[in-house]
Every structure is written in structure tokens, then in C-alpha cells.
Amino acid sequence: MTRKRTSICDNLKSSTTATCGKNGEPGGVHSCFVLIAIAALACAGCQTKWPPLPYPPGPHTAVRLSPGDTIKIAFAENADLDQTQKIRRDGKVSLPLIGEVQAAGKRIMDFQNQLIGSYDQHLDNPDVLVTLENSPATVIVSGFAGNPGKVEFDRPTTVYQAIMQSGGVSDYGSLKNIHLTRIIHGVQRTESLNLKPSIRGQPVQPEYVQDGDVIYIGRSLF
Numbered sequence: 001m002t003r004k005r006t007s008i009c010d011n012l013k014s015s016t017t018a019t020c021g022k023n024g025e026p027g028g029v030h031s032c033f034v035l036i037a038i039a040a041l042a043c044a045g046c047q048t049k050w051p052p053l054p055y056p057p058g059p060h061t062a063v064r065l066s067p068g069d070t071i072k073i074a075f076a077e078n079a080d081l082d083q084t085q086k087i088r089r090d091g092k093v094s095l096p097l098i099g100e101v102q103a104a105g106k107r108i109m110d111f112q113n114q115l116i117g118s119y120d121q122h123l124d125n126p127d128v129l130v131t132l133e134n135s136p137a138t139v140i141v142s143g144f145a146g147n148p149g150k151v152e153f154d155r156p157t158t159v160y161q162a163i164m165q166s167g168g169v170s171d172y173g174s175l176k177n178i179h180l181t182r183i184i185h186g187v188q189r190t191e192s193l194n195l196k197p198s199i200r201g202q203p204v205q206p207e208y209v210q211d212g213d214v215i216y217i218g219r220s221l222f
Helices: 002-020 028-044 108-119 159-165
Strands: 070-075 083-086 092-095 099-102 128-134 137-143 149-153 173-184 187-193 214-219
Touching: 070 108, 083 092, 099 108, 108 128, 137 159, 149 159, 159 173, 159 214
Parallel strands: 137 214
Antiparallel strands: 070 083, 070 128, 092 099, 137 149, 173 187, 173 214
């Protein structure tokens, strides 16, 4: 595919050079500019596409706690200690008897087991139940969207669904020119997506979003 696109670009450049060389002919200069514009648009599609992002989330990906999440902690035999708290920006919550505990970045079950171990030396029955009450997960959809902005979700959501929640693609946008940006291990990375088959009803492997993703809808070249 890359070789074919390169060939097309080379042919367009050759044609442009040939036409631009005919300066003596009427309209030659005008034709030159027209061909240059067409060649630029066509070759824009010859750019290398970004590869898929590593560690893609799926419909059953375990939820990890994040700052801003509201969690409820219920004690088996000490209801007076029950807590409902929002995880602070530093990722911590302050709990009775044990003080500040890091919650962000951990799976709910792992955090629950950690609390049971921490309360083991303070309570006769340290069993606790941790539940996620509210998780303001968001994705930003920008570019040529019908209604660009922030999309909130509380269940597994695909890139296609997020775009549709933002009003779909505008008249000047293209589902073949989608960029998904995600922060992975502290590094911002981007991949290119072609969602055109989805709107045509073709079976495709869905791409799921996660909290903090940015979806950019690029302009349609033609």
C-alpha cells in the first residue's frame, strides 16, 4: 500500500513539473497552481499512519480507581466507621484508624484487600467492602465533530460511540481520518483509526476508550 501511494505521488509530481514547464502556453501558470494543489492534497494521504496503541482497553478491562472517583467503604461489623469519600487529586483518601491511604491507580479488589490487611490490627473483624459510587470518566472529542467537547461515560465505550455522542462527524470531517491520543506510562501517544467500515455496517474489531483519551476527527481531503 505504501509503495502504491508513493507511486501515485511521484506521478502527480511529474505531471505538475511537466505542466509548470509550459510557461509559454496560455493558462499554463494557472494549470500549474491547480496541479500543485491537487498533488498536495493527494500526497497528504500518503503520510505514514500511526500504529495501534499498546495495552488497549476492552469491554471487560478491570476498573482502576482515579482521582475524582467517589468510593464507599462499608465495614462488616463497624457501621459507625463506614465512609463515602472522593479520591483527592493526590490519589489518597483519609480513613479512620489508619489515616491516609493511596487509592488511585489500584483495582477496586486490590484496594479492598489492602484495607482488610490494614484494619486487621485495629478491628476484630477487619472485613470491608469497597464499591465505586461515581466515576467521572471523560473523553474529549475535537476537530471536525458535530458537537465537539467532553463526553462522560460510566461503562465500556468505543471510539465510534464517543464520536456519535458528540454529534457524529461534521460535513468537513472524515471517519477515515481519526486520531486517538492516550497517555501511557507518562508518555502521550497517538494512533490512527479508520472508522468508515463501521458506518457502512461492516464487521470490525471495536476500539475502546479510557478516561483521559482525546479523539481528533481530521478533515476530509475530498
